Amino acid sequence: MSVLALGLNHATAPLDLRGRFAFSNEQLVPALQAFRERVQRAPEAALVSTCNRTELYVAGEPGDASALLTPAVDWLAEVGGVGSHTLRDHAYVLQGGAAARHAFRVASGLDSMVLGEPQILGQMKQAVREADTAGTLGTTLHQMFQRSFAVAKEVRTCTEIGAHSISMAAASVRLASQLFEDLRELKVLFVGAGEMIELVATHFAARTPRALAVANRTLERGEKLAVRFGAEALRLADLPQRLADFDVVVSCTASSLPIIGLGAVERALKARKHRPMFMVDLAVPRDIEPEVARLRDVYLYTVDDLSALVQIAGEKRQAAVEQAEAIIETGVQGFVHWLDQRGTVPLIQALNAQADDWRAGEIARARKLLAKGEDVEAVLDALSRGLTQKMLHGALAELHAADGEQRAQLAQTVSRLFLRGAARTPGDNQR
Numbered sequence: 001m002s003v004l005a006l007g008l009n010h011a012t013a014p015l016d017l018r019g020r021f022a023f024s025n026e027q028l029v030p031a032l033q034a035f036r037e038r039v040q041r042a043p044e045a046a047l048v049s050t051c052n053r054t055e056l057y058v059a060g061e062p063g064d065a066s067a068l069l070t071p072a073v074d075w076l077a078e079v080g081g082v083g084s085h086t087l088r089d090h091a092y093v094l095q096g097g098a099a100a101r102h103a104f105r106v107a108s109g110l111d112s113m114v115l116g117e118p119q120i121l122g123q124m125k126q127a128v129r130e131a132d133t134a135g136t137l138g139t140t141l142h143q144m145f146q147r148s149f150a151v152a153k154e155v156r157t158c159t160e161i162g163a164h165s166i167s168m169a170a171a172s173v174r175l176a177s178q179l180f181e182d183l184r185e186l187k188v189l190f191v192g193a194g195e196m197i198e199l200v201a202t203h204f205a206a207r208t209p210r211a212l213a214v215a216n217r218t219l220e221r222g223e224k225l226a227v228r229f230g231a232e233a234l235r236l237a238d239l240p241q242r243l244a245d246f247d248v249v250v251s252c253t254a255s256s257l258p259i260i261g262l263g264a265v266e267r268a269l270k271a272r273k274h275r276p277m278f279m280v281d282l283a284v285p286r287d288i289e290p291e292v293a294r295l296r297d298v299y300l301y302t303v304d305d306l307s308a309l310v311q312i313a314g315e316k317r318q319a320a321v322e323q324a325e326a327i328i329e330t331g332v333q334g335f336v337h338w339l340d341q342r343g344t345v346p347l348i349q350a351l352n353a354q355a356d357d358w359r360a361g362e363i364a365r366a367r368k369l370l371a372k373g374e375d376v377e378a379v380l381d382a383l384s385r386g387l388t389q390k391m392l393h394g395a396l397a398e399l400h401a402a403d404g405e406q407r408a409q410l411a412q413t414v415s416r417l418f419l420r421g422a423a424r425t426p427g428d429n430q431r
Contacts, residue, residue: 001059001060001061001140002059002060002061002095002096003057003058003059003095003096003099003100003140003141003144004059004060004066004069004072004093004094004095004099005055005056005057005058005092005093005094005095005098005102006055006056006058006069006072006073006076006091006093007048007053007054007055007056007091007102008021008053008055008090008091008092009052009053009054009092009111010052010053010113010303010304010307012090012091012092013091014304015284015286015302016286016290017080017082017086017090018051018052018053018054019284019285019286020080020081021049021054021076021079022049022051022054022256022284022285023047023049023054024049024254025126025130028047028049028127028130028131028134029130029133029134030134031047032045032047032130032134032136033134033135033136034075035056035072035075036134036136038075039068039071039072039075041060041067041068041071042058042060042068042071042072042136043059043060043138044058044060044136044137044139044140044141045057045058045059045131045136045141046127046128046130046131046136046137046145047127047130047131048106048123048124050120050123050284051196051252051282051283051284051303052112052113052284052303053106053111055106056076057103057141057144058072059138059140059141059144066095069093073087073088073091096336096339097332097333097335097336100144100147100148100332100335100336101328101329101332103124103144103145104147104148104151104152104328104331104332105328106120106124106148107120107121107124107145107148107149107151107152108121108148108151108152108161108324108327108328109155109156109162110161110321110324110328113303113304113306113307114167114168115161115317116156116161116162116320117162117167117168118156118162119167119195119199121149121152122195124145124148124149125149128141128142128145139342140339140342143335143338144335147331147334148331151327154327154331155324155328158323158327159324159327160319160320161320161321161323161324167199167203168196168199168200168282168303168306169196169199169200169203170203171306172200172203172204172250172280172282172301172306173200173204175278175280175299175301175306176204176248177207179276179278179299180247180278183204183207183208184208184209184210185209185210186209186210186247186248187209187210187211187212187213187245187248188209188211188212188246188247188248188249188250189212189214189234189242189245189246189248189249189250190204190212190213190214190215190225190250190251191215191216191236191249191250191253191259191287192215192216192251192252192254192283192287193214193216193218193221193224193225194252194253194254196252196282197214197250197252198225200250200252200280201214201225201229201231202229204248204250205229209248211231211232212226212229212230212231212232213226213231213233213234213242213246214226214229214231214232214234215233215234215235215236215238215239215242216233216235216236216253217236219233219235222234222235236259239259239260239264240264240267243260243264243265243267243268244267244268244269244271244272246277247275247276247277247278248277248278248279249277249278249279249280249288250279250280250282251279251280251281251283251287251288252281252282252283252287253283253287254283255283255285255287256285257285258285258286258287258288258289259287259288260279260288260289260292261289261292262289262291262292262295265292265295265298266295269297269298272297274296274297275297276297276298276299277297277298277299279292279299279300280300280301280302280306281300281301281302281303282302282303284303286302355391358387358390358391359387361386362383362390363383365382365383366379366380366382366383369382392418395417395418398410399411399414
C-alpha cells in the first residue's frame, strides 16, 4: 500500500481560497462517502480540515496512489467551486514516506502557523474518528495516523516545542492590549461557542474586562459557555442591534457565509460615535466581511494577519524544532518499514495456502496407507519426506537451472532461507 496527501494550507493558499475548502466536522462523513462513490478506486480516505489547512489523505496500492491524484484533485476542486488548475497552483502533493512525514509534522505542531500549537492534534484525532464513521479509514491510514499521534506525544514530552509558541488566543489579547490602555474597561463579545472561542474567552477573562458576552446560533450552547465566564448570552439574530455595545469582537463560527457585514459595523460605529472597535476573525471561511477592514475606526485581524505575532525566533526554538524533526524522522522510517512489510502480505498468504495444500495432500495419502494396514512409523516417515521434498523442490530446481553469477546469488538466498543456524554452503565458506 502507498499513501497520497493532497492539501493546501496557510503557507500555500490565501485565506479566502482556503475558505472554499473548509469542512465542518458534520460535513466530513458525507464528503468522504461522496469521494469514495466518485473515486471508487480509493479504498481508504480521510479529510483533515482546520482554519489553516484542508488535506485529503488517500491510501491505495502503489500503482493506484499516483493514478488517484487527478480524480482527487478534480473532486476537491469541484467541492471548492474552483478549476482544477487553480487548486493545483496552491496545493501540495506528497506520496509515501513524504506524505507520512507531513502528517507526523502536522500532528506535532511543526507545520502550524503557531509553532507547537496543541489544537491540531485534537482536530486530527477528530478527523480520524469521522473517517472511521464514514467507513473510509482502513488499515493503512489508521496505522499512519496512530503512529503520528504517538510521535506527537513524544515530541511534546521530550522537547520544548510547545513552550515557545503563542496561541491565536494569546495573540488576540496581546493585540487588544496594544490598542487599548486598560483591558479592564472593555466590553468583549465572542461570536460562536466552539473550542477556539472557548480558548480566546479564557485568555480575555483572565484580564477581567468590564463585561463579556457570547453570541451563538444555538442559545443553549452559548449559555453554557457564558455561565462558565460570567458572561451574557445573546442570540446570533440580536447581533446587529447589540454590536455597538462592544469594544472587542472575536468571531469563530462554522458559517459558510459572513455573519457580520459591512453595513452592521458601519451602523455600530455611528452609534459608538466612532470609538474604535477591535475585531478578530478566526473563522475560515470568514465570519466578518473583508470590506470592514477599510473602515477608519475598525482594527480587523484575520488568522493570517496574526501569523507575524506567533512566530518566535531564537536558539531554544530552533533546538526544539531540530529535536522534534529527529523524533519525527524515526517515526516515519518505522511507518515506511511497516508499509514495505505490508507489500509482502499477498506473498505470505500465497505461501501459507500452498503449504496447507501440501500438508492436506500428504495427510490424505498417509490416511490411505494407514487404512491399508501399513506400518505407522513407515507412514510417518513417508509423510515427512513428502513434505520436505515438496518444500525444497522449487529451490533445488531453480539452483539446477541457474548458472554463473545468477547461481551464486541464488545459492546465498537459498542458504539464508533454509540454512539458518545450520552449516553454511561451500560458497558462503569461501567468502
